[in-house]
Amino acid sequence: MTTAPSEADWEALRVAAREAMARAYAPYSGFPVGAAALVDDGRTVSGCNVENASYGLSLCAECGLVSQLQATGGGRLTHFVCVDGRGESLVPCGRCRQLLYEFGGPELVLETPAGFRTLAEMLPQAFGPDHLAK
Numbered sequence: 658m659t660t661a662p663s664e665a666d667w668e669a670l671r672v673a674a675r676e677a678m679a680r681a682y683a684p685y686s687g688f689p690v691g692a693a694a695l696v697d698d699g700r701t702v703s704g705c706n707v708e709n710a711s712y713g714l715s716l717c718a719e720c721g722l723v724s725q726l727q728a729t730g731g732g733r734l735t736h737f738v739c740v741d742g743r744g745e746s747l748v749p750c751g752r753c754r755q756l757l758y759e760f761g762g763p764e765l766v767l768e769t770p771a772g773f774r775t776l777a778e779m780l781p782q783a784f785g786p787d788h789l790a791k
């Protein structure tokens with residue numbers, strides 16, 4: 658997908674993120690999260706957070722999303738939504754911005770509580786695959 662998605666596309670992403678959030682496993686924090694993204698071939702991928710009794714091993718929703726991306730054929734993430742337990746827009750944590758950078762790069766568009774932002778704005782001067790290629 659090379660053009661900006663319509664409001665209907667964003668709404669479909671919000672719905673997918675909320676559906677994923679409803680399946681979150683977050684018994685320790687009580688803070689379920691869902692994430693959904695469009696892929697450049699039109700697929701939608703999603704994920705939910707999965708916590709662990711060893712708290713530090715908990716997986717963010719974005720971990721599941723990038724795993725599903727790769728397991729279903731790879732591709733580039735173009736548009737991304739993350740929601741909290743109320744279904745409201747949530748910013749991805751710092752680690753997850755880095756995860757998203759690997760598969761979306763600086764042009765990935767995120768819906769945030771402050772509006773639409775590129776990943777370049779959310780993770781300035783990012784370290785990424787290009788650095789390893791030098």
Ligand SMILES: O=c1ccn([C@H]2C[C@H](O)[C@@H](CO)O2)c(=O)[nH]1
Nearest residue numbers: 686688690706717718749750753
């Ligand atoms: O971008 C984020 C930020 C937080 N969480 C999860 C991790 C933990 O399970 C819960 C509370 O931090 O929210 C995510 O899934 N994604």
